[in-house]
Amino acid sequence: MSASNQSLRDLPTDNWMSHLPAILQNLPLYHLAIPGSHNAITYCLDKNNSPMDLTQPDLLQKVDKYMKPLVRPFLYKWAVTQDSSVTQQLDGGVRYCDLRIAHRPNDCSSDLCFYHGVYTTVTVESVLKEIREWLDVHPREVVILSFSHFQGLNQELHNVLIETIKDVFTTKLCPKKETVTLKNLWSKGYQVIVSYDHMAVSHHGELWAPIPYWWANKCKAEALIQEFERRKQQGRPAGFFVAGINLTEDLKYICGHPLESLKDLVMTTYPALLTWVMAQSPGSNSECINIIAGDFVTDSQLVVSVIALNETILKCTEC
Secondary structure, eight states: OOSTTSOGGGSOGGGTGGGSOHHHHTSBGGGSOEEEETTOOOTTBOTTTSOBOTTSOHHHHHHHHHHHHHHHHHHHHHHOOOOSOHHHHHHTTOOEEEEEEEOOTTOOSOOOEEEESEEEEEEHHHHHHHHHHHHHHOTTOOEEEEEEEEESOOHHHHHHHHHHHHHHHGGGBOOTTSOOBHHHHHHHTOOEEEEEOSGGGGGOTTEEOOOOEEEOOOSSHHHHHHHHHHHHHTOOOSSOOEEEOOOOOOHHHHHHOTTOOHHHHHHHHHHHHHHHHTTOOBSSSTTOBOEEEESSGGGSSHHHHHHHTTHHHHHHHHO
């Protein structure tokens, strides 16, 4: 299948990178539009047996201790940001995953997990192996994995995590000095770019510096869009960066909508957010975007809308 005579929106989402026109294959990935998943591993939160994560307010943790059957369902419906597995997200076209790493309190093992409100039932290693298996079947797709928001990790556990990343992805890991065009990455067999938000990044050639993430901290689409337009006026970062169109509910909003969930909020605001997304352009100019990440990505048109933005580059080359 060739992308030259069809809309990029119609490309197969599990292999969209491999179908891009040659012009786009020769551009740095940070000048393309790439769909991403905010807080990607929350589809497997341990609602019943996990303690609350340590970022939760003390009062909420105390109430949870005595009223867990009432608190947990309420917490859970506002903590889940993705309800599809990482394989389903990759099949759906996601190529950037926001991974938030934790070590459970009082856990004697070196197992690491993900978290958002509570901790996950799956380990980091198992998810990375799942991604590796997917990449083996999709040898011309490239994923960007952003490790950040570390909770409960000492230096020893950081070393464990970094060695796990290296052991799982081996020769697929792209060194941070490499030219990140698809054509170059394909020629060398690199499929994984790892961003690592910790000082350890300076000691490992396989780890890239933290990728800036634009977070508006707004619960209304209009306010988020206004904030991003303000940031665009200040210019985009030179390399990779993320515009996170994920809304953030505050206590006032939650209390005012007790029967709703984060998914209800997200899905009702996606039309306005997607209107903004479809007006964006990738590229090197100061107001261009790169990665756009959202919640419940497989339940919306976000992924195909972001992929289609790369058509603006093709149109410019034809002018």
